[in-house]
Amino acid sequence: MCRNIKTLFNFDPPATDEEIHAAAIQYVRKITGYNKPSKANEEAFNHAVNEVAMITKNLFDIMETSAEPRNREVEAERARVRSAKRFGTS
Numbered sequence: 001m002c003r004n005i006k007t008l009f010n011f012d013p014p015a016t017d018e019e020i021h022a023a024a025i026q027y028v029r030k031i032t033g034y035n036k037p038s039k040a041n042e043e044a045f046n047h048a049v050n051e052v053a054m055i056t057k058n059l060f061d062i063m064e065t066s067a068e069p070r071n072r073e074v075e076a077e078r079a080r081v082r083s084a085k086r087f088g089t090s
Contacts, residue, residue, distance in 0.1 A: 009060055012069035017057070025054035 008015035008023060028048045029035055037045035083089070 007065060007075075008056075010065050010067060010069050011072055013072075013076075015060065017053075020056050020060075021049070021053045024049045026055060027052055 006019075006023070008019055028045060032041075032045065032048075034041070034045065
């Protein structure tokens with residue numbers, strides 16, 4: 001389930017709010033064990049997703065690094081190469 005969470009910090013252009021929100025959803029799904037919460041837990045689930053997304057955005061805003069920002073296309077190509085090597089596809 002958490003394989004979809006990708007590194008979002010130190011990219012050019014920076015991670016979008018949508019990317020941060022998607023990662024927050026994956027995180028809350030993982031720790032709760034729910035892909036979709038019941039009606040009784042939906043409000044708490046959505047609140048947790050929003051809190052995690054907000055905290056993540058705040059974290060990215062205050063973090064500093066001396067490393068050069070990563071390029072999304074280069075990282076995507078590296079992931080494709082790793083996948084091809086792992087699963088034997090081209």
